[in-house]
Amino acid sequence: MNSERLETLLSAFPQLSIAVLGDFFLDKYLDTDPALREVSLETGLDALQVVRVRTYPGAAGTVLNNLVALGIGRLFPVGFTGTDGQAYDLRRGMAHPAIVLDDLLERSDRLTPAYVKLMEIQPDGAVREFLRFDIKNRTPLPPDLEDAILARLSRRLADCNGLIIADQVQEANCGVVTDRVREAVAQLGGQYPHKVVFADSRVRIGRFCNVIVKPNRSEGARAVGLDESEAEPEAIVRRIACQTGRPACVTLGEGGVLAFDGQTLCHIPAYLHEGPVDIVGAGDSLTAGMVSALCAGVTFFEAALIGNLVASITVQQIGVTGTATPAQVRERFEQYRRRFPALCEHLSALQAEQEGTSA
Secondary structure, three states: OOHHHHHHHHHHHHHOEEEEEEOEEEEEEEEEOHHHOEEOOOOOOEEOOEEEEEEEEEEHHHHHHHHHHHOOOEEEEEEEEOOOHHHHHHHHHOOOOOEOOOOEEEOOOOOOOEEEEEEEEOOOOOEEEEEEEEEOOOOOOOHHHHHHHHHHHHHHHHHOOEEEEEEOOOOOOOOOOOHHHHHHHHHHHHHOOOOEEEEEEOOOHHHOOOOEEOOEHHHHHHHOOOOOOOOOHHHHHHHHHHHHOOOEEEEOHHHOEEEEOOOOEEEEOOOOOOOOOOOOOHHHHHHHHHHHHHHOOOOHHHHHHHHHHHHHHHOOOOOOOOOOOHHHHHHHHHHHHHHOHHHHHHHHHHHHHHHHHHO
């Protein structure tokens, strides 16, 4: 991987189209100033004083935000919102020329999922989360809504370069990615073996097949029946790839990413930096960077590097689920290349080997 290769990759992003299937949450931040705290006259309870309200698309919406920031040309969220205030704020946050909302269905009988985060402004101006309220649907997805999502997903994937599945809701069959939807994803992955189909799931990553997956070490160990405390990442990623029938990677936090393309293993170290970090949304930003790169045609290991670079940028954005622009990716790549020159040369050698094999 070198600067010229990176430029070729980034220049392809505006021509790409990617669908994002999953649970679109509203991230709502209520910034409170402790210096303005009052006591309620009616109840005697502390009344926190909100001085700023910030709203952003979250969960699958975080992936979408990152794809927008990277410059992907056309984006198609597939899922649903309610018709409540959260839906208004969420859809307003998705108002971007690259995002087509035709497949984000509205339902008056479903809540718009939301994470409402109480934040406290610190003396130095930084904000700290100290309490969160979760708004989720806790009843199964209605069959007619499930049918509508499946129909739109099938049509959309045929026209897109790739599909990201963001399975956020832990309660079984209460979010977008139900058992039936997961089965349809597996069928589509088999039907379109050369398209990029990439899944991320908090608790059900082991139930996907015919897709690329990206669990962390604990999620991956559970998915393949290994002991979380003792299983080595190499064993985990090999078993997952065998189980899904596709390349896989395991994220290792500060240790970076271990990627396996079905034949070769490659460890991509994380770019660590001094100062505070906020890891909220880091996995989603890695997903966005990696899938964008795969859709642009680079090797699996180069894509893992791009995802790593994007995540290393977003974790520096405190108190918000961050994004990374192509300009930031260019800058971080140069920093990364100086720190890990041997790895970048190794990735170039793997690329040349893969292209020679293909020829």
